[in-house]
Amino acid sequence: MEKIIKRTEREREYKEEMESFFSEASGSISDKLNNFTRFVDRQTLATFLYKYELFKKVVDVQGSILEFGVFRGGGSFTFAQLSTILEPYNYQRRIIGFDTFGGFPAVSEIDDLSDPDISPQKGDFSTHEKFYEELMQNIGLFNMNRFLNNVEKLMFVKGDINVTFPRFLEENKHLVVSLAYFDLDIYLPTKNTLELILPRIPKGGIIAFDELNNPDWPGETQAVIEAVGINNLRLKRVTFEPCRSYCVVE
Numbered sequence: 001m002e003k004i005i006k007r008t009e010r011e012r013e014y015k016e017e018m019e020s021f022f023s024e025a026s027g028s029i030s031d032k033l034n035n036f037t038r039f040v041d042r043q044t045l046a047t048f049l050y051k052y053e054l055f056k057k058v059v060d061v062q063g064s065i066l067e068f069g070v071f072r073g074g075g076s077f078t079f080a081q082l083s084t085i086l087e088p089y090n091y092q093r094r095i096i097g098f099d100t101f102g103g104f105p106a107v108s109e110i111d112d113l114s115d116p117d118i119s120p121q122k123g124d125f126s127t128h129e130k131f132y133e134e135l136m137q138n139i140g141l142f143n144m145n146r147f148l149n150n151v152e153k154l155m156f157v158k159g160d161i162n163v164t165f166p167r168f169l170e171e172n173k174h175l176v177v178s179l180a181y182f183d184l185d186i187y188l189p190t191k192n193t194l195e196l197i198l199p200r201i202p203k204g205g206i207i208a209f210d211e212l213n214n215p216d217w218p219g220e221t222q223a224v225i226e227a228v229g230i231n232n233l234r235l236k237r238v239t240f241e242p243c244r245s246y247c248v249v250e
Helices: 009-024 029-034 042-058 074-086 131-143 161-171 187-200 218-227
Strands: 064-068 095-099 154-158 177-182 206-209 236-238 241-248
Touching (some): 042 074, 042 206, 042 241, 064 187, 074 095, 074 131, 074 154, 131 154, 154 161, 177 187, 187 218
Parallel strands (some): 064 095, 064 177
Antiparallel strands (some): 206 241
């Protein structure tokens, strides 16, 4: 079962009315997708633009893009689409997303907010049981509309990242990472993955965080403190997206 995202009453009302409007609006589904800015909320669009800005910063940096915490796949597909558009012949750049697709496998005491209504729980952010297969179908459709579609661009690794990521590195000893995007939310997988990924990121590469300095997700900040040290990072943000931050490896 998916976790219920906290929203204000006004945000919930907007979401419900926009969903209804989208369903009833004239035009085919393709018409609506082609004019998506009519229907997408500003927060989602700001997040998309943030990821575009990150991609531009690493477009001349060697290495693949790894997203830790995929949920419904929009972030990984954003990076894959940007790579296809901005560097269509860069066949070495792969976009690799890691997720259980079954929600958090466990939550530590560090993530506990002392309120069961808002504290992370085992199984939060799970998707339906066929979602991974849906993503595989999605990749097939994505590949129909890009250059060099005989070379793999986008892939997803399913399972507990504490297990799957060390195994992935062992099987891919060549891996260099230009952008590591952390959206794992909680302490232990963030800390473990950070420690493993750092030796793979060259100078000019980027580490990006979704929940750093977020009171609802203290585990991510604690993981960064222990794995890297906040004062070792020159943390930056963009003006139009208040929650997310990144650092360039120097």
